[in-house]
Amino acid sequence: MMKSTRRLDSAVSPVIGILLMIVVxxxxxxxxxxxxxxxxxxxxxxxxxxxxxxxSVHDGFTIRHNGGDSIPTKDMMVTxxxxxxxxxxxxQRSIQVVNGTIITDSSDTKPWLFSNGTxxxxxxxxxETALVNSTNCFCDKLQxxxxxxxxxxxxxxxxxxxxxxxxxxxxxxxxxxANVGKSFIMDVSDKATGKIISTANVPITT
Numbered sequence: 446m447m448k449s450t451r452r453l454d455s456a457v458s459p460v461i462g463i464l465l466m467i468v469v470x471x472x473x474x475x476x477x478x479x480x481x482x483x484x485x486x487x488x489x490x491x492x493x494x495x496x497x498x499x500x501s502v503h504d505g506f507t508i509r510h511n512g513g514d515s516i517p518t519k520d521m522m523v524t525x526x527x528x529x530x531x532x533x534x535x536x537q538r539s540i541q542v543v544n545g546t547i548i549t550d551s552s553d554t555k556p557w558l559f560s561n562g563t564x565x566x567x568x569x570x571x572x573e574t575a576l577v578n579s580t581n582c583f584c585d586k587l588q589x590x591x592x593x594x595x596x597x598x599x600x601x602x603x604x605x606x607x608x609x610x611x612x613x614x615x616x617x618x619x620x621x622x623a624n625v626g627k628s629f630i631m632d633v634s635d636k637a638t639g640k641i642i643s644t645a646n647v648p649i650t651t
Contacts, residue, residue, distance in 0.1 A: 491635045491642065492516045494571070498631045498647035502605060502620050506577035506587070506647075508548070508631070516569045518557045522636050523548065525588070527617050528646065530627040539617060541590045547581040550574075580604070584618035591617045624649050 494513030500506045508523065510516070527539040545558030550566060551574040557566045569575060577587065583604040585592045591614050593599070599609030605622055607615045615621055619629055628646045635642055 491638055491640050494633075494642055496631075496633050496643040497645045500582070500619055500629070500647050500649045501579075502582075502622050502625060502649065502651060503579060505579040505582050506619075508575040508577075508633075510569050510571050510573050510575075512571045515571070516633070516642065518545070518566050518569055519564055520636050521569060521642070522634050524632040524634065525619075525647075526630050526632075527591075528628055528630050531617055531624070531629075535617060536630070539588070539591050541588050543577065543587065547577050547586060549576050549578070551576055553578050582620050584615070584620060587620075588618060619649055622651075625651055 492514035494516055495511040496508060497511055498506065498508045523543040525541050525543060526537075527535045529536065531539075546556050546560055548557045549555055553576050555565045557564070557575070559565050566575075581587065583600070585596050593607070593609050593611030593614040595609040595611055596607070596615075600607050604620050607618075607621070609615070616623070618624070626649065628648045631645045631647050632641055633643045634640060
């Protein structure tokens with residue numbers, strides 16, 4: 446009997462070891478699969494859409510959703526920057542996130558984001574248009590990062606005539622009538638991932 450028990454014990458040990466290895470392998474595979482699944486799922490959450498824009502020094506900045514997925518406004522970031530048409534080495538220095546409180550629906554009645562942080566417009570859908578009205582296109586509201594330091598005291602009531610001394614900075618302001626015919630770059634990206642949803646060249650017109 447003693448010899449039989451020892452043989453049984455010695456036979457069982459390798460079987461248990463193999464079973465443990467299988468269990469560990471299955472657990473690792475499940476973890477990796479779950480991680481990969483979550484990664485794919487998070488990548489799929491980034492909307493695919495085509496957007497364009499136009500800018501009028503008199504009428505304001507219009508953003509159009511030309512087709513594709515609906516974009517939750519809480520996850521959407523609109524970034525603008527001067528193109529090379531404004532001069533060398535200005536693209537990176539002029540990057541500006543557009544404040545959601547100055548972006549409204551096409552009728553200019555409801556902002557995407559209220560000043561208290563609550564959401565006014567929940568999504569931007571195919572066929573819809575968003576607007577930054579002419580007043581909110583003043584350089585200090587739309588492009589504060591490059592606004593001349595003497596802007597408030599030197600700008601006309603309509604925001605089109607600047608009488609200050611910081612003319613280099615005024616030359617980068619989209620609302621400056623001298624920039625009609627140029628274009629700037631608009632990037633629309635997903636806040637969570639930082640991935641670009643759409644990029645467009647925005648022409649500046651009268």
